[in-house]
Amino acid sequence: EAGVAQSPRYKIIEKRQSVAFWCNPISGHATLYWYQQILGQGPKLLIQFQNNGVVDDSQLPKDRFSAERLKGVDSTLKIQPAKLEDSAVYLCASSLDLQRGYNEQFFGPGTRLTVL
Amino acid sequence: AQSVTQLDSHVSVSEGTPVLLRCNYSSSYSPSLFWYVQHPNKGLQLLLKYTSAATLVKGINGFEAEFKKSETSFHLTKPSAHMSDAAEYFCVVSDRKDSWGKLQFGAGTQVVVTP
Numbered sequence: 001e002a003g004v005a006q007s008p009r010y011k012i013i014e015k016r017q018s019v020a021f022w023c024n025p026i027s028g029h030a031t032l033y034w035y036q037q038i039l040g041q042g043p044k045l046l047i048q049f050q051n052n053g054v055v056d057d058s059q060l061p062k063d064r065f066s067a068e069r070l071k072g073v074d075s076t077l078k079i080q081p082a083k084l085e086d087s088a089v090y091l092c093a094s095s096l097d098l099q100r101g102y103n104e105q106f107f108g109p110g111t112r113l114t115v116l
Numbered sequence: 117a118q119s120v121t122q123l124d125s126h127v128s129v130s131e132g133t134p135v136l137l138r139c140n141y142s143s144s145y146s147p148s149l150f151w152y153v154q155h156p157n158k159g160l161q162l163l164l165k166y167t168s169a170a171t172l173v174k175g176i177n178g179f180e181a182e183f184k185k186s187e188t189s190f191h192l193t194k195p196s197a198h199m200s201d202a203a204e205y206f207c208v209v210s211d212r213k214d215s216w217g218k219l220q221f222g223a224g225t226q227v228v229v230t231p
Contacts (some may be wrong), residue, residue: 091160104162106220109157
């Protein structure tokens with residue numbers, strides 16, 4: 001079974017530029033998550049989708065971050081404009097279906113973003 | 117509200133000796149608890165999980181953890197460390213009353229294994 005795919009693996013940009021990350025979850029997984037992991041910290045949830053609907057985006061900085069999962073499968077996370085403090089690893093995860101009470105999450109390898 | 121405290125940011129062990137990673141949690145309801153491992157440049161991998169059954173949970177690669185409600189702890193142990201165990205480990209809590217299963221990660225414990 002293929003795992004969660006993410007691209008790119010690495011990205012270096014200058015502050016005030018824009019960047020987008022892509023995630024393809026495990027086939028059949030209804031729930032998709034984006035996390036931000038700053039160096040030396042645990043992952044922090046940014047946004048959570050159930051199919052193509054948002055169920056939690058309380059920690060997403062909405063003035064600069066946006067995410068979509070239009071067809072309920074793959075997802076894109078965008079930052080515009082980027083700040084120095086956005087340097088982090090962005091992790092995508094998926095789980096089968098939280099509404100059935102099963103919340104084991106499977107993680108992708110992440111995208112390491114460096115903002116100069 | 118839920119939170120996790122990992123009591124050690126770094127642990128150094130010799131190969132072949134026991135490993136103990138300490139985790140305390142706070143949860144308003146009955147929690148689900150997890151340990152994840154992150155090797156350099158690789159995704160997070162689930163080691164083990166506690167949901168409500170046996171309090172001693174066995175995971176992959178010889179790891180196990182014990183849920184102690186009275187102590188609000190979920191410490192991770194392994195009898196004999198291997199060089200491949202060098203990685204970062206995260207204790208994670210989720211309130212089972214939260215139907216969306218939001219995960220709260222600890223800050224992580226970096227494990228170094230010396231020959």
